[in-house]
Amino acid sequence: MDKHINESLDFLIDNEALLSYELKTLLKSFKEEKIAVGFSFGKLCFWHYEAFVDNVHEDIYKVAAAIELLILSFDIIDDLQDKDSDYSWSKIPELSLNVALAMLVMASKAIEETSFEHKRSAITLLEEHALASINGQQLDLLNNCRDEDSYIQMITQKSGSLTAMGCLIGEILAKGEVSKEVQEYGKYIGVIQQIKNDIQGLKSWGPKNDLLNKRYSLPIIYLLSQKNDVSKSVENYYNDDIVTVLDNNAIEDELTNGGAIRYAITIKNVYKFKALENLERVAINELGKEYLQKLIR
Known part of the structure; x- marks a missing residue:
């Protein structure tokens, strides 16, 4: 499945007419660095789609790839904020930020371009959970969560929102509901x-x-x-x-x-x-x- 998601990522990058060659090259190189980790968020989407349909539509791999674009953009922004990463994007922060912004936009655009009946609902889920995660990241950076309850609330927003997003987008594309x-x-x-x-x-x-x-x-x-x-x-x-x-x-x-x-x-x-x-x-x-x-x- 990683292979299918990776091929879909290459397809989305190669076919984005509004991005320059330089941006596409950087985007691909950043994506290559993350391959070793695997596409766990895209897989969450696939398994929750596959569970509720009789026949798997090939477009689900594009949606899984779209989710991985959003996750990678968040990873890059997180690393730039924390200044503690060995990834290549940390060495060129100004250029990397443009790549992260491009991926954020490409994520919802890629889902919009699929043929799924419930794609608008999927995009809404993506936007809502992305915003919740950004809110959690802000709380994390403020470093004010100093007791169990506030810390759990923060990581639920920051990390839990993104894993829930992967699962729910797969489910809603299959069923129209979560x-x-x-x-x-x-x-x-x-x-x-x-x-x-x-x-x-x-x-x-x-x-x-x-x-x-x-x-x-x-x-x-x-x-x-x-x-x-x-x-x-x-x-x-x-x-x-x-x-x-x-x-x-x-x-x-x-x-x-x-x-x-x-x-x-x-x-x-x-x-x-x-x-x-x-x-x-x-x-x-x-x-x-x-x-x-x-x-x-």
């Missing part, structure tokens, strides 16, 4: 993946480490709530105390053995069980279900 169950587990997939990233991001002391960058995530929120020597040193560091020297070994030990990582895993598992419960109520085929279960676990 279901609460797909909306719920689609959203939870994004929350689960974000928490996994948060945990993974604390395992190395590099430039992307959330704690070193004074960012908040569930393990860090838990750590700061403990009121011990380690948490106090981290709190001082976050408050710009220039004499604070972080003890990396003590912090790693506290994160691992003090309950912070276990706490984040527990929250992730709450959403995992909620997602699986909703998935059981949806008549999706075994291949699609297996793919979703992998993302949920």
